[in-house]
Amino acid sequence: MWVYEKKLQYPVKIKNCNPRLAKYIITQYGGPDGELAASLRYLSQRYSMPCEVAKATLNDIGTEELAHLEIVGTIVYQLTKGVPAKILEKEGLGGYFADHDRGIYPVNGDGVPFTAAYIGVKGDPIADLTEDLAAEQKARATYEGLINMTDDPDVIDPLRFLREREVVHFQRFGEALRIVQEKLNERPFYVKKPEYAEISPASNVSPAEKTNPYSNVSPAQQKK
Amino acid sequence: MLASIIEDVIGGVCMYDAREKMLKELMALEFMEIELNLYLNTHPYDQQAFMIFRNTAEQAKMLRDNYERMYGPITASASNSFPWPWIESPWPWEA
Numbered sequence: 225m226w227v228y229e230k231k232l233q234y235p236v237k238i239k240n241c242n243p244r245l246a247k248y249i250i251t252q253y254g255g256p257d258g259e260l261a262a263s264l265r266y267l268s269q270r271y272s273m274p275c276e277v278a279k280a281t282l283n284d285i286g287t288e289e290l291a292h293l294e295i296v297g298t299i300v301y302q303l304t305k306g307v308p309a310k311i312l313e314k315e316g317l318g319g320y321f322a323d324h325d326r327g328i329y330p331v332n333g334d335g336v337p338f339t340a341a342y343i344g345v346k347g348d349p350i351a352d353l354t355e356d357l358a359a360e361q362k363a364r365a366t367y368e369g370l371i372n373m374t375d376d377p378d379v380i381d382p383l384r385f386l387r388e389r390e391v392v393h394f395q396r397f398g399e400a401l402r403i404v405q406e407k408l409n410e411r412p413f414y415v416k417k418p419e420y421a422e423i424s425p426a427s428n429v430s431p432a433e434k435t436n437p438y439s440n441v442s443p444a445q446q447k448k
Numbered sequence: 449m450l451a452s453i454i455e456d457v458i459g460g461v462c463m464y465d466a467r468e469k470m471l472k473e474l475m476a477l478e479f480m481e482i483e484l485n486l487y488l489n490t491h492p493y494d495q496q497a498f499m500i501f502r503n504t505a506e507q508a509k510m511l512r513d514n515y516e517r518m519y520g521p522i523t524a525s526a527s528n529s530f531p532w533p534w535i536e537s538p539w540p541w542e543a
Contacts, residue, residue: 228541230522235472237543280489288482298541424524
């Protein structure tokens with residue numbers, strides 16, 4: 225469930241159009257390390273998380289990424305608003321203009337449409353959270369590249385905010401990963417379910433299986 | 449006549465600036481809320497952070513109520529005037 229708030233997370237007010245820059249920045253809208261991919265990645269991964277900290281972190285960061293998607297869309301919109309078709313073409317947006325006019329469509333910097341192949345959902349908390357750490361670093365690096373491509377302070381300001389958020393999210397994902405690892409490392413002290421004991425008597429389970437911290441598959445399932 | 453036009457223009461600009469200023473204050477407070485929310489997700493026992501969160505959330509709520517009373521709803525559910533005010537510009541992407 226979501227409720228729309230009629231405000232940006234960070235203000236965007238760009239005075240000068242720059243369609244060439246818009247063509248590059250749009251990759252953070254619909255590119256491989258963009259905000260749409262980030263949001264869908266986290267919101268889809270949250271279902272299979274084993275603990276409350278990880279569920280909440282993915283839920284809330286996935287939600288914040290939607291606010292970032294809106295900021296990036298706003299930057300692209302304002303950079304191309306009212307720019308004549310001839311200039312859009314000259315600045316490398318001819319193909320984009322033919323298909324989408326000045327609409328905001330999720331593509332990367334070369335006009336390749338968004339694909340779900342940009343995101344991974346492994347259903348394995350260690351694999352997923354490790355991917356998220358990398359995703360935040362890749363987005364940070366992309367924002368740094370974009371910041372280096374412009375000297376317009378109206379554009380640099382929101383890009384710096386978005387870059388900073390990648391750093392904070394990386395930190396929070398790192399903490400969530402550490403907490404998940406600690407949880408998976410805990411030795412179970414509860415009484416095992418009867419069917420578990422029947423299928424897999426303790427004598428059949430190797431010590432390695434008993435203590436494998438990175439597996440959320442029970443030894444009983446592994447035996448099958 | 450001219451004087452009244454100038455007054456209207458200046459009044460309009462000032463009102464716009466005042467709205468924008470208040471909105472930016474609200475954005476700053478609610479950003480603090482988001483930041484503390486994420487921090488508390490991984491540090492649920494940090495009592496000091498929790499106190500700052502509560503304080504920030506209350507301030508933000510007060511400012512939001514004031515803003516909505518003066519300039520219109522931020523969420524559709526806060527629409528309490530007629531005709532339906534939710535559709536009124538500016539939308540957030542329109543600077």
